[in-house]
Amino acid sequence: MLSAARMSRASRDDSMENLSSLSFEEAPLIRTEIPGPKSRELMEKQNAFETGSRTYTRQFRIAVRRGRGSTIEDMDGNVFIDWFAGVCVMNLGHSHPVVQKAMVRQLEEITHINEMPTESRISFLETLNSTLPQGLKNSARTMFTVTGGDACEAAVSLARHVTGNRTIVAFGGAYHGVAGDIVRATANYHYRQYAGIALQDVYHLPYPYSYRFPVKVREEEMSSFIVSHLEHLLRDPYAGPGPVAGVLVEPVQGEGGYVVPPSDFLPMLREVTEKYHVPLILDEVQSGVGRTGRIWASEHTGVSPDIMCISKSIGGGIPVSAIVYREDYDRNLPGGFHLGTYRGNPVALAAGNAILGYLRNSDVLERVNVLGRKLKSRFEEIARRYDEVGEVRGIGFMVATEMVSDRKSREPGTAIASKLKEQMFSRGVLMHTCGHYSNVMRFMAPLTIEERLIDKGADIYAEALDSVTKDTKH
Numbered sequence: 001m002l003s004a005a006r007m008s009r010a011s012r013d014d015s016m017e018n019l020s021s022l023s024f025e026e027a028p029l030i031r032t033e034i035p036g037p038k039s040r041e042l043m044e045k046q047n048a049f050e051t052g053s054r055t056y057t058r059q060f061r062i063a064v065r066r067g068r069g070s071t072i073e074d075m076d077g078n079v080f081i082d083w084f085a086g087v088c089v090m091n092l093g094h095s096h097p098v099v100q101k102a103m104v105r106q107l108e109e110i111t112h113i114n115e116m117p118t119e120s121r122i123s124f125l126e127t128l129n130s131t132l133p134q135g136l137k138n139s140a141r142t143m144f145t146v147t148g149g150d151a152c153e154a155a156v157s158l159a160r161h162v163t164g165n166r167t168i169v170a171f172g173g174a175y176h177g178v179a180g181d182i183v184r185a186t187a188n189y190h191y192r193q194y195a196g197i198a199l200q201d202v203y204h205l206p207y208p209y210s211y212r213f214p215v216k217v218r219e220e221e222m223s224s225f226i227v228s229h230l231e232h233l234l235r236d237p238y239a240g241p242g243p244v245a246g247v248l249v250e251p252v253q254g255e256g257g258y259v260v261p262p263s264d265f266l267p268m269l270r271e272v273t274e275k276y277h278v279p280l281i282l283d284e285v286q287s288g289v290g291r292t293g294r295i296w297a298s299e300h301t302g303v304s305p306d307i308m309c310i311s312k313s314i315g316g317g318i319p320v321s322a323i324v325y326r327e328d329y330d331r332n333l334p335g336g337f338h339l340g341t342y343r344g345n346p347v348a349l350a351a352g353n354a355i356l357g358y359l360r361n362s363d364v365l366e367r368v369n370v371l372g373r374k375l376k377s378r379f380e381e382i383a384r385r386y387d388e389v390g391e392v393r394g395i396g397f398m399v400a401t402e403m404v405s406d407r408k409s410r411e412p413g414t415a416i417a418s419k420l421k422e423q424m425f426s427r428g429v430l431m432h433t434c435g436h437y438s439n440v441m442r443f444m445a446p447l448t449i450e451e452r453l454i455d456k457g458a459d460i461y462a463e464a465l466d467s468v469t470k471d472t473k474h
């Protein structure tokens with residue numbers, strides 16, 4: 001158990017609320033068949049109007065009534081433990097009073113006002129600045145965008161503008177979004193000059209994913225293997241990619257499988273990109289806002305990027321994203337360089353200011369480190385009993401178990417992960433997958449989740465895994 005002393009600082013501060021009471025007490029509670037009758041009714045109506053290409057509704061088949069803390073109640077009164085957090089968006093949980101109050105206060109003033117300053121915008125910028133990596137703190141500019149993908153696009157456009165080059169080096173397993181390229185249909189060349197990333201403009205290097213690295217390299221040599229290859233690309237005009245505009249990387253890979261790189265990877269990338277004057281772009285869209293136990297995942301290695309992409313939890317559920325970049329990159333940047341109607345929604349920024357402030361002034365990050373390590377140990381202990389768990393890995397509240405058909409072959413256990421997700425859902429826990437083969441179970445609960453809901457969820461994971469692996473053997 002976390003000691004009372006550890007939890008107390010949050011409640012001592014007047015602006016903080018006691019974390020222990022946010023979630024529904026009774027979670028998980030399954031009262032009806034799933035989906036229940038009211039859920040079914042709304043789902044049928046949804047099917048009649050909305051696209052059939054939805055993804056999440058195929059997995060979590062409920063209509064939602066409300067969320068509290070790390071729990072969700074469906075329309076039939078079933079209560080689920082939320083290990084999903086809207087894909088790392090609700091980092092302080094659902095209906096967090098500190099965030100809600102900030103949002104309501106802003107809603108009562110104004111909801112949308114393009115880029116004109118509001119108090120919430122300026123407070124957010126000041127608070128964000130106070131959290132930045134050393135190389136950006138007090139010497140950065142922020143450009144607001146709307147989604148994570150939008151921020152990554154803006155980052156790439158900026159890197160191209162700064163260097164005059166086109167090619168971006170990215171990594172296998174990367175996920176930076178799926179939006180974009182519509183700029184090519186916009187007629188004004190001014191907007192197209194740096195934007196839009198064609199496939200031939202991207203060169204992928206392998207990410208240091210030791211469990212599935214494409215060549216045999218010792219783990220301690222993996223970073224230097226990759227970064228030497230990068231240096232070759234930057235130095236040798238015959239290497240292939242041409243002049244490089246930027247290196248785009250997730251400090252911890254999200255959709256790619258919750259892959260934590262060796263601790264020397266980012267520092268080595270930093271050294272080489274600096275040597276060749278190539279902007280280093282860190283995509284903190286998923287790993288940021290406390291998810292790894294620090295506000296920004298880059299803090300674990302002390303690396304400051306030239307450009308940083310942030311989104312998801314900074315809006316408390318309202319879409320907002322941004323790039324934060326070296327202030328010298330702002331020189332000669334024309335007005336409307338990366339423009340749009342929505343650039344920093346005031347309600348989202350009021351939430352973001354409250355969230356970043358809460359992370360800085362409470363013990364949440366310490367909890368994430370303690371409870372994340374505890375859950376990882378529990379997963380490791382469970383894994384020892386099953387040949388189908390290939391690897392347990394993670395940092396903070398990015399904890400994952402990679403499913404395989406058996407440890408020897410390491411064949412991806414996609415069907416096992418899918419059944420496990422289904423079994424956990426039917427027992428009242430929302431747990432989602434990721435990974436190259438959708439075979440990685442990932443824990444991404446709100447950072448404020450109560451310890452009992454981690455323990456209970458882990459018990460359910462163990463029961464479900466037992467049932468799924470027995471089924472596959474028969």
Ligand SMILES: Cc1ncc(COP(=O)(O)O)c(C=O)c1O
Pocket residue numbers: 087147148149150152175176177178179250254255283284285286287311312
């Ligand atoms: C690391 C990373 N970058 C970018 C994105 C894209 O964000 P969005 O879905 O808001 O476009 C995601 C989404 O999961 C992500 O995890």
